[in-house]
Amino acid sequence: MHRFPLRIIILVLLFAAISSDAFSQRIKVRNLPSYDLAPYHFGFILGMNEMLFSINTKPGFQDVTYNSLQTPDLYSDSANLLGMEQKPALGFTIGIVSNLRINDFADLRFVPSLSFGERDILYSIRTNFGGTESNILVNKKLQSTFVEFPLHLKYKGSRLNNIRPYWLVGAKYSLDLASDSKKKREDNNSIYVAINRNDIYGELGAGLDFYTTFFKFGIELKMAYGINDILKREGNIYTDAVDKMSSKLFLLSFTFE
Numbered sequence: 664m665h666r667f668p669l670r671i672i673i674l675v676l677l678f679a680a681i682s683s684d685a686f687s688q689r690i691k692v693r694n695l696p697s698y699d700l701a702p703y704h705f706g707f708i709l710g711m712n713e714m715l716f717s718i719n720t721k722p723g724f725q726d727v728t729y730n731s732l733q734t735p736d737l738y739s740d741s742a743n744l745l746g747m748e749q750k751p752a753l754g755f756t757i758g759i760v761s762n763l764r765i766n767d768f769a770d771l772r773f774v775p776s777l778s779f780g781e782r783d784i785l786y787s788i789r790t791n792f793g794g795t796e797s798n799i800l801v802n803k804k805l806q807s808t809f810v811e812f813p814l815h816l817k818y819k820g821s822r823l824n825n826i827r828p829y830w831l832v833g834a835k836y837s838l839d840l841a842s843d844s845k846k847k848r849e850d851n852n853s854i855y856v857a858i859n860r861n862d863i864y865g866e867l868g869a870g871l872d873f874y875t876t877f878f879k880f881g882i883e884l885k886m887a888y889g890i891n892d893i894l895k896r897e898g899n900i901y902t903d904a905v906d907k908m909s910s911k912l913f914l915l916s917f918t919f920e
Contacts, residue, residue, distance in 0.1 A: 694825050694874040699764070706760040706879075710916030714780040714807060715751045717888075717909045724904035733899045736854050737801070739790035744904050745798070746787045754780025758811070760920055770817040772831075778809040778912075784856060786901060803856040803901060808841040813866060825875075831868035831885065837861070837910075856902065857895040862910055864889050870918075881918035887911065 698704075725745055734742045758776030765771055786801045813835030820828040842860040870883030889910035896902050 694876050695879065698874065698879060699767070699819075699822070701764065703761070703763050704920055705762070706918055706920030708756070708758040708760055708774060708776065708883075708916050708918045710756040710758075710883075710914050712754045712756050712778055712780055712915075713751050713913045714754060714778075714782050715911040715913075716749050716782060716784070717907075717911055718747065718749065718784075719906045719908070720747070720904050721906045727904065729900040729903075733903075734790075734854075737788065737790055737799075737900075739792045741791045742900055743789045744786060744900050745789055747904070748785050750783040750785055750802075752781050752783070754778060756914060756916060760918055762817075762920065768819050770819065772813075772815045772817050772833075774811075774813050774815070776809075776811045776813070778811060778914075779807070780809075781806040784901075788900065801901075805856060805858060806841050807839050807858075810838045810840060812836045813864075815866065815868070819872075822874075825873060827872045827874075829870055829872060831866065831870070831883075833866050835864045835866060835887065837864060837889075854897070854899055854901060857897065858893045858908075859891070859895055862889045862891050862893055864910070864912070868914075872918075879918075879920045881916075881920070883914075883916045883918060885912075885914045885916070887914070 725743060727743065729742050729744075731740055756776050756778040758774050761773045763771040763773075782805045784803045784805065786803065788799050788801055790797050790799060813833055815831045815833035818830045818832075820830075839858065839860045839862070842858055864887040866885055866887045868883055868885035870881050873880045873882075887910075889912075891909065892907045893910060894902055894905055894908040
């Protein structure tokens, strides 16, 4: 449910941009006519991101009973995990664009970035204390600050006066500075859901470049899918039911070059 607003905003912006430019192509003056002939150029990027997880649970995880040592923060004799779901939230991204021209229709781009965001995992748990069963919800918040090093191949379509579509494919290395993988427990009853700091992503994207009088402005949508299993197993109810957990990221960005 949380993903739809950002995607709707993205689609509205892209369709509005295409429509407005298509109706006004005949009256526009061609801006920056030799811009794409430069061997390289630089800029910066500002964006909104939505961080998510792709979670695969183990078969029969609901039948596993955890003892009190595995659930110290639940204050129960035993517990069973009934289900889990994620609650993504919007974050933001800033970065620097370095663009190398390959030919008329292809560029190589390196965009080191800093992304801030958070993801919550909501656990539905049945507890048993003194023979009395209760269903509770436990929320674990995972905050992230990513230092990212993406390398993209940018394929550009034909320019229509002052607009040019493009597509991106590439990969990136990501380092989570806010990862809980090495965080110490403040007390014996605290359990952190820890993720690993390092990850590799495959990325796909598309966008539109707009040539203004003095600079090039772009609207871009990227989807990044993590390759690694990033969950750190801690031998407790929050991690042992997960077979694999990987990251996903949706990014709507604005480039100024």
